[in-house]
Amino acid sequence: MTVLGVMIAGACGAVLRYLVDHVVQRRAGSAFPVGTMVINLSGSFVLGVLTGSALHHGISVTWLTVVGTGLIGAYTTFSTFTFDSVRLAEADRWGLSLLNVAASIVLGLAAAAAGLALGSSA
């Protein structure tokens, strides 16, 4: 049953990522992949909250697996992040490429830490 839940959640996460990226990127209209960054930062925060809640408030492992591994794991993406960074560098936009890598990592870890703190306390 958990596998079925992960599959359904994964399908929802991938579609949600596509829709959020579509909306954010069209509003931004920029060469910078702000859509993927918004997705990865928001997902890191939510997974932090879920993980903190699982560690300190005992939400079930099945719930964490389906929503965390399935939905949020599929919603966020590493491959698009690396691809976009390489493509920016190829286009000689090294500043944007480095900004994408550095900001995603620093803010992603900060978002995860804030989520873990919130999930552990709330």
Place this chain on the structure above:
Amino acid sequence: MSPVGPGNGPRIPESPLRLAAIAVGGSLGTVARYAIDRSVVPPPLGFPWATFTVNVAGSFVLGMIVTLVVERWPPTRFVRPFAAIGFCGGFTTFSTLAVEATQRVQHGRPGPAVVYVTASLVAGLLAATLGMTLARGRLLPVPRDRPVPDPDDLGSLSAAVPDEAAP
């Protein structure tokens, strides 16, 4: 990856079939990651090999597929939504990387966290570059200053020159 089009506004003009391809690909990629995650059980706060492996492998495959779709193959409708946005996007994950690294820092292990993040970035960026390079068929270019012509076939030599000159 991110679609940027002028003047279309934030509406969603996508066909249900395209979204279905993303959903099916995402479902398969996610369950593949889940299976790898379950089969690789590291010691607590050890190196997260499962996440590292899926992220590096997914970066390679996405780089190759998107480059093939955009630069090499005739137009396709569903390869990119299914294989790239769906499967590779669902297979790889950023949030798990962020939470795993943060947990190591919070448990007083900043060294392994830095190693994990740095290794993921370096290997992931190299893997994406390698996939894109292989898709372009440029991994082993003929050295520009030392052409090796077939002495009996000058035609193939002259035909090869324009490709060599391409950036």
